[in-house]
Amino acid sequence: MEILVCVKRVPSTGGRIVLTPDGQEIDTRYLGFTVSPHEECAVEEAVRIVEGQGGSSAVLTLGPIAAEEQLRDAMAVGIDRAILLETDGREFDPIATSAAIVETVRAQEAARGPFDLILFGNEAADTGDFQVGIRVAVALDRPVVTGIKSLALRDGAAFARREAAGGGWETYDVPLPAVVSVKEGLNLPRYPSVPGRLRAKRKEVERVQPAWSQNGSVKVGLRLPEEDGARVEILGRGPEAASSVVDLLVRIGVIAS
């Protein structure tokens, strides 16, 4: 199996988001970076498929040069090679992002043969556009299934399940080559080993310069949602607070008096 995984570098925002003074970006000066948990599961799945069925895996990201960190993280858990679509830090919209990914996929496939499977996260952690995987699939004329939490490849097809709206599951089976976008819960990603990290550090990262474009939706600015401003009421400290907690439970009707 030849597998490509697409991941996006995003800041690890913790307890609260701080914006830059111009309101255009998240202030990332004191933050680390990561990828969406959905994408971590996509990476893990690619590694498992290649471990089980042979072949090779590649990881791709479109982002600033610092996004090499996320590519190396993926190689540290077993992805074979990495491709950076290097930007100058400007935000690419979903149309520009998918166009750049499609162009790279075509070039890669012309040089090395087709990918059987291209994996995406269901939505990016930051912008949450819910569309890059579908745009790539439509441009490549490949079937696409999204929101997948269980996946099996056999007999040249992908068998995939996603949670149905009213509970339970719905199943899809699509012939390969296919595009699959996944959700966290698909698997439990492994942690990188120290040798894995060292190996990843030495690997080459292939570089591509994608074209930036703006296509319809333009960001004016970012802002934090209004908070309700209510202050927390401290019911007490330690186990002695149990009595006031139960008083509260009675007062709000969670338990009968």
Added chain:
Amino acid sequence: MSGVLVFVEHAAGVADRLSREALVLADSLAASAGGSVEAVLFGSDAAEAVSALGAQGVATAHVVEDGRLEAYAPAAWGAAIAELIDARSPAAVVAGGSDRGQEVLAHVAARTGRPLVTNVVAAIAGTPWRLTRQRWAGSLLEDAELRADVALLTVAPHVVAVDEDTAPATPAAPATPAAPATAVNRIAPRVEARDLVARVTGREAPVAGSISLTDAKVVVGGGRGVGSAEGFGELEELAGLLGGAVGGSRVVTSAGWRPHSDQIGQTGLRIAPDLYIACGISGAIQHIVGCKAAKRILAINTDPDSPIMAAADYAVIGDLHQVVPAISAEIRRRGGG
């Protein structure tokens, strides 16, 4: 047509909650864009679901009648909507923020080469359209301008208020006398085999039994502070006494202490109980977006400065391994449970 076309999902002859949210937003858009609201429905029972749409302001409902489109097939459903766009020239196409709403509109956008703005919370039609949408699952808002011949939008879940009174109690309930009837237009879109390759081929029913996290009135959530899978026994006990369910943070599911299906937050479940008891959870924004719809939040945490305090209504400062069993004991002492 100008006006707004809404992709309406439905079950058992009733429009889904998220689709009703889309209809509410569409109504206000039609007011600013001009024209009326039309709906497009797929699948069996679509005709029943139409009967209540008049009260939601829908003038015309396009009902897709083609056996091949009965089962969910995102690309084919997207193709059908793309064809309707050509036929009706709406100013906007709107869908609810469900898995299918996001997916079908992304197909429409991809095949017609148009931008798609997802998780919109407010919109004003114009040149350009002025939109506010969610980023980071709602922890951050983006103001944007959209230039497009047709605005393709999905509506962020649970932001737009729906008037529950206009929702029909039963599919058979007649539209209120005051509500104008919705005209039904049966359509048979062109369907290409390639658009039917990815489609739902099977279903598995939900496992019956335990209280689901999304329905529970009380949820007891555990985070890193719980310390181990065994540590959740104390939370299970409290949840049991309160008739509630147990959930957790991502730290807890990543560590394998709980299954991922128990995860609350951006990449897990969104819950809306009457009471959420957050034990040993720091309150990262990605966790909070999953529980902020709770009516009340009680935090139990050793750290009075942890960010959860900004989201909580009530707090106990202390070690959850002492506080939680003490609460359970107190409930028992007073004769509950």
